[in-house]
Amino acid sequence: MSDDFQTQDQMIEGALRTLFRPEDAPTALSKRILASAAKPAPRRRTPMLGMAGVAVAAAALITASVVHEHRVELRQEQLAGERLAYALQLTTQDLNWAEQKVNQDLAVGPGKPEER
């Protein structure tokens, strides 16, 4: 039984050695590799381009956020101005009404309040 297993092991190992026999690479592959090697470091250029792209994108993002913040501040200032103007308008109306009332009272003169 163990002899059978040993024979089977040997058979598999033998078949694997045959299956994994080293093979020559195609001639075209050497040419391809040498041609690729002759190019001026293409693999270095790609990361540099990528990094430049990331830097440009980051700069654009920062600029956009600064511009946006500036716009928001301007809008807030504008709104604050509008609120102030409205408040002043209300105050002016109140003051006008009060002045008018006082003038009316003065015109009527001293008397009973219910006569007014």
Add this chain to the structure above:
Amino acid sequence: MVEGGLSWHAMRMDAVQFERALATHQRMVFSIALHSLRDRTLAEDVTQDVFMALLQHGAEVDSDEHLVYWLRRVTTRRCIDQLRRQRWRRWLPLMESDAVEVATQNASGSDPLLSGRLERTLRGLAPIERVALVLRYQEDLDAAEIGKVLGLSSDAVNKHLRRALAQMKVRLSGAARPQSAQAACRPQD
């Protein structure tokens, strides 16, 4: 030499050294990739990738032994990465006959049926087991040497090799059983 000559970066490997390394070790790198991946086109791509990496980092290599070790290490890593990627992405090669061609070419001088079965069984093994088998039976490395290349202990390599061979034995005997059973059931003349 390629037309116009090769232009070299200061940190890159020397042109003459690179061409010598390519001429001497391309066969080994290509064979490891071919036998691990069982796909000629992918093996060519991996070989090119490995030599391009050598071109970039070859200046770190200080001796012939170191070069062989470096090439084996980088090739096996690339193959394992490729095999792991393939596990998630099942696809048919553009040249459908590529895989079959590998088996048929290698089968010359051996039992083609057994080679075909081995081929199918190999495809079922884990990437690390396939690569360990290739280093063992193609490069004739022992467990310690394989461990050095794969970054594993000798015990771990032995475990992978034993498991791979056991799996192959089971699958091969499983495939052989129905035939022998059929032969036994066949009525005798």
